[in-house]
């Protein structure tokens with residue numbers, strides 16, 4: 001087509017550059033992660049002049065997305081999620097400005113859709129016919145939907161018995177080939193990386209740098225929704241650690257484009273039983289120690305060997321942020337609190353961000369005047385069982401008015 005891309009892939013460790021026409025997930029020279037980088041001419045505030053005329057969505061920012069054929073985008077209307085100011089929650093915690101970005105509003109109910117619209121569009125560009133991922137549930141639900149939309153075959157590997165009900169049924173109804181692995185997510189990811197490197201199947205876990213490009217639009221939208229302001233702190237639940245890295249990349253690009261002179265501090269939250277990144281940062285280690293048997297009720301972040309740990313640690317350190325763990329009990333409490341106080345029902349992994357907010361506000365690591373944004377990564381209906389277990393069955397009455405009046409007066 002004679003088209004010259006304005007982006008390329010670069011190794012985060014040795015800096016080797018690769019053509020975006022090549023299907024590659026790790027640096028050939030050193031094996032490290034890749035990142036999509038843009039030519040200098042795009043790092044220009046004038047690019048943003050085009051954004052205002054488009055609705056809030058992932059594709060509002062198309063100039064900074066690594067796509068060649070704008071006519072062949074695979075979309076279900078992703079992004080454009082609400083940024084809710086939560087004054088009741090804020091004042092309860094002694095904080096002035098707390099926002100929750102509700103990623104549960106995406107087409108399949110999680111932020112993964114932002115990555116998949118870009119990733120599956122890329123798979124089509126590359127001429128691939130099959131896509132695959134390992135998943136704790138949301139990645140597979142999202143990939144299954146976008147693969148269906150693009151008439152592609154989809155293979156998903158999930159840890160046996162550890163995927164929330166809503167996520168499992170999504171993958172099934174969208175027509176993916178669902179394979180349960182008798183192991184955890186980390187085992188499933190190792191297997192899927194193996195199959196994608198030996199067969200013409202496109203890998204769409206967050207090791208794929210194109211997916212993270214879609215996810216960085218969370219940062220762009222926050223900046224837009226705050227009227228061109230950047231938060232003091234952004235709190236993100238961390239599993240495989242792609243999303244926190246993507247959001248940080250988004251803010252850095254806004255900065256490089258001259259659209260803001262400020263950057264937020266990135267705060268990463270992990271569950272106590274699956275916290276290799278938090279442990280590394282808190283203990284001041286230079287290398288990560290993976291968790292063999294990760295455990296938490298927040299299945300979306302039940303990951304012991306986060307593939308993007310290097311990017312995530314860099315994001316947290318470079319931004320001057322912190323990392324913290326929360327217990328399962330704190331997660332469930334935060335989930336109920338957010339639902340009751342603000343009308344926002346999120347899944348446990350997302351509630352980890354709220355639990356982190358509560359803990360850090362109490363420890364004084366979040367200042368009363370800070371503008372804080374919590375990323376609510378997925379919808380509460382994904383995992384109804386976790387809620388059912390905590391509540392008594394609703395009362396049951398006879399079908400007459402007097403019974404209703406009686407029950408309401410007690």
Ligand SMILES: *Cc1c(COP(=O)(O)O)cnc(C)c1O
Nearest residue numbers: 138239240241242243349377378
């Ligand atoms: C995938 C996911 C996460 C973790 O995101 P990473 O990019 O793997 O760190 C958190 N919450 C929900 C709901 C998710 O689906």
Ligand SMILES: [Zn+2]
Nearest residue numbers: 011014027030
């Ligand atoms: Zn390298």
